[in-house]
Ligand code: ADP
């Protein structure tokens with residue numbers, strides 16, 4: 001405990017220093033402050049020279065029969081904490097409100113600072129009835145008029161001293177550079193220039209309290225409300241803080257000092273004593289009000305309403321605000337990075353799987369399309385044997401080829417008679433597929449002659465012993481020499497080579513289309529293969545859209561002659577397409593799984609946001625006391641939710657691409673699409689927005705006093 005003399009010495013010493021600094025308050029600070037608010041109305045100064053009686057205008061603060069009751073828990077009787085307080089405080093006064101613990105001082109301060117409303121009675125500030133103000137207007141009033149200093153300092157723990165001091169200016173809409181300069185100047189004035197980058201946890205109690213005083217002054221701090229500012233401090237730091245408050249009062253601030261300590265209260269110029277929610281004594285103004293009561297024009301009763309309307313509407317700096325909100329959200333996220341990462345798993349998995357699924361889907365589809373076009377989409381096959389394996393084993397003949405040729409929309413038909421044969425040219429042997437076909441095969445199979453000629457219909461009729469060779473067969477038998485005109489043996493029957501087919505480069509089913517020998521069907525049937533029973537019939541439809549109709553036509557026509565359905569008509573393209581559809585169904589299913597994991601991720605984000613709001617309830621209260629509007633709080637938490645999901649979305653895209661690239665190495669067909677990535681990313685964003693909304697609104701709707709009281 002320091003004695004009065006020592007306290008005075010300490011106080012005066014500090015006061016002198018502060019007076020010096022305040023006296024020569026740099027123009028930079030003043031001009032910055034002026035830009036934060038309308039120019040100060042100093043009209044009162046001129047009209048009321050030092051030492052004159054207080055102006056006869058309405059007091060700055062006027063309470064009439066103010067009561068505050070708290071409803072009892074579990075429906076118990078309400079307890080009245082303030083029981084009819086009537087109190088006037090003029091601008092520039094330095095008032096101490098003193099009383100025992102539990103007498104209702106803090107409750108009164110919350111009402112004075114517009115953090116709470118009376119249950120009954122009226123509170124007029126600058127002539128304006130507070131009861132009529134909306135939440136946003138109260139927020140404006142808090143940041144325009146009040147500066148709070150609390151017993152527990154109430155600094156935001158995650159922000160350094162500089163950022164804590166800047167906070168009220170953020171909500172007043174000040175630019176970044178301007179408020180950084182002003183906060184630095186205030187910290188400097190309070191002797192904390194070298195502590196600007198320290199977080200509250202790294203500062204002593206006295207230093208924290210000075211930071212909170214700097215914060216109270218950030219927007220002007222015309223009315224300083226200090227609730228037990230010395231309560232948590234050692235006597236020396238406490239004395240410094242009280243001296244500081246007195247200096248502020250001398251400089252023209254209205255200071256309301258709340259304390260249970262009479263010695264502290266004695267330093268004020270007026271002492272109001274409160275007991276059990278009632279004023280029991282009021283010393284009245286013991287010393288003249290500060291010569292220049294510092295009030296800005298906006299708090300002048302005559303201009304108050306207009307200033308408030310203008311001030312409430314402020315705030316269109318969307319870009320800067322966004323950037324800062326994201327930076328702040330990032331800091332919070334980084335602080336809780338492990339927890340955040342766990343929460344984000346759902347979103348990451350969701351986004352990554354959407355991207356991988358769509359990439360595989362697109363890749364597979366392209367592969368299938370390539371396959372279909374290699375088959376020729378307009379091609380139909382008629383094969384012997386019914387759908388049912390126990391059905392009749394049917395036989396297809398040349399007569400069936402003629403029947404099929406009559407079916408509408410059929411452009412070309414060829415019988416296919418196929419068997420393995422032994423070729424011999426000179427002393428070289430080759431065991432290859434022989435195919436007996438008609439001249440139509442060129443159109444049906446899109447087979448062209450590379451050199452030489454194709455056989456003709458006349459060759460067919462005359463059972464000409466001529467063949468065409470596939471490229472590989474030619475290479476096996478003749479190397480690079482031209483085979484045209486050469487003779488060879490097909491199963492010991494001599495044939496003349498009349499042409500060579502163009503290379504196909506692809507295989508159809510089990511056969512290599514380039515390792516083949518082609519001959520007129522009748523010749524093949526009678527002289528080489530020894531049967532007229534066709535292996536299958538291949539035909540070309542004019543348009544794939546008619547495939548269904550042609551299938552029906554062929555079925556009807558063949559059934560009429562066979563009398564049983566001992567054959568099948570099928571479209572390879574159609575079967576591939578059916579396969580594709582199965583694949584697409586799979587993709588959709590997997591997409592659904594991805595969507596579900598996004599929803600689960602969203603719920604995770606909502607959960608973490610609810611936890612965050614709970615953990616940071618006190619911070620929300622602090623921000624509200626600093627003048628944050630509900631929408632500022634809401635935006636802050638929504639931005640945090642979106643930042644979190646954005647990071648999750650980005651990580652998801654990245655992981656999706658990595659998985660896709662890995663799959664490419666495993667030869668899974670994968671095609672990335674920017675649209676899919678953007679889509680998945682947008683989904684993540686929307687998830688953050690949707691699931692972040694509820695917690696953000698919950699935060700915004702918190703009651704300032706309740707929020708401040710939470711721990
Ligand atoms: P002081 O600041 O003078 O110590 P307070 O204003 O904090 O006193 O509290 C005055 C009385 O109001 C106390 O008895 C306290 O229990 C009660 N009180 C304060 N806040 C609440 C609340 N939110 N709900 C119920 N009672 C409260």
Ligand code: MG
Nearest residue numbers: 105106107228
């Ligand atoms: Mg209290």
